[in-house]
Amino acid sequence: MTLRLDAVGKEFTPGRPVLADLDLTVAAGEFVCVVGASGSGKSTLLSLVAGLTRPTTGRVLLDGAEVTGPGPERGLVFQTDTLYPWRSVARNVAFGLEALGVPRGERDARVARLLSEVGLTGKAAALPGMLSGGQRQRVAIARALACSPRVLLLDEPFGALDVQTKEDMQVFVRQVWRDEPTTVIMVTHDVEEAVFLGGRVLVLSCDPGRIAKDLTVDLPAERTLELKRSAAFAGLRAEVEDLVRAEHRAHQARV
Ligand SMILES: Nc1ncnc2c1ncn2[C@@H]1O[C@H](COP(=O)(O)OP(=O)(O)OP(=O)(O)O)[C@@H](O)[C@H]1O
Numbered sequence: 001m002t003l004r005l006d007a008v009g010k011e012f013t014p015g016r017p018v019l020a021d022l023d024l025t026v027a028a029g030e031f032v033c034v035v036g037a038s039g040s041g042k043s044t045l046l047s048l049v050a051g052l053t054r055p056t057t058g059r060v061l062l063d064g065a066e067v068t069g070p071g072p073e074r075g076l077v078f079q080t081d082t083l084y085p086w087r088s089v090a091r092n093v094a095f096g097l098e099a100l101g102v103p104r105g106e107r108d109a110r111v112a113r114l115l116s117e118v119g120l121t122g123k124a125a126a127l128p129g130m131l132s133g134g135q136r137q138r139v140a141i142a143r144a145l146a147c148s149p150r151v152l153l154l155d156e157p158f159g160a161l162d163v164q165t166k167e168d169m170q171v172f173v174r175q176v177w178r179d180e181p182t183t184v185i186m187v188t189h190d191v192e193e194a195v196f197l198g199g200r201v202l203v204l205s206c207d208p209g210r211i212a213k214d215l216t217v218d219l220p221a222e223r224t225l226e227l228k229r230s231a232a233f234a235g236l237r238a239e240v241e242d243l244v245r246a247e248h249r250a251h252q253a254r255v
Pocket of ligand 1: 012013018036037038039040041042043044045189
């Protein structure tokens with residue numbers, strides 16, 4: 001599924017654009033990470049693709065069709081825990097399938113497969129409150145994958161996790177992306193995470209947000225944690241950090 005943003009601008013307050021004149025094409029199967037200073041409009045960009053908010057100017061297109069609202073072909077995972085606390089893990093994952101009216105047998109099979117994929121088969125009957133933060137985020141990812149989204153939108157999904165759990169989740173999400181035929185767009189504050197996961201990293205400028213840099217991550221497709229210790233990785237990471245810092249400073253100088 002090809003995603004295209006065509007001269008997209010977004011203002012929440014008239015005359016104060018958060019995003020301006022943003023053009024972007026993401027091909028099917030890409031893994032794109034979006035970084036930028038706080039307030040640069042990363043989450044707004046994701047909300048526009050999710051159809052949770054509409055652009056003030058320009059258009060968001062999925063395979064040429066304009067996005068006018070949310071849809072099952074786009075799965076969303078946020079930083080904060082958005083699981084339904086009263087539903088079991090399995091029933092959380094089943095939620096979208098129930099809403100789509102998928103028959104019970106098919107639904108149960110899909111949920112079982114996803115829980116196995118995210119390593120939580122044994123927790124199917126548990127309530128979210130009984131899980132760790134990393135486990136809850138895995139349930140959230142399984143839930144987002146349940147309707148076989150063509151595009152997976154991740155907004156700081158590991159921002160609240162400790163370093164070790166976060167690294168496990170990074171490896172996990174890369175595996176999910178390899179196993180499920182999906183395009184991933186992920187917003188993160190963490191430059192190391194962006195370079196580790198993305199095939200492409202977009203650096204947003206501030207006020208208004210535009211794409212300051214669209215960088216191809218020229219690293220092996222097989223991303224293991226050892227890669228983070230390589231010189232190539234360190235070089236890319238420093239390059240992106242410098243870009244984010246430069247954009248932040250340029251913004252500070254303007255205000
Ligand atoms: N619903 C809204 N109504 C009004 N202003 C909003 C709304 N959503 C976002 N904004 C404003 O848009 C700007 C960009 O916000 P956004 O959350 O997209 O940035 P971000 O880059 O994701 O920030 P952070 O890294 O801090 O999460 C901010 O100035 C924010 O206050």
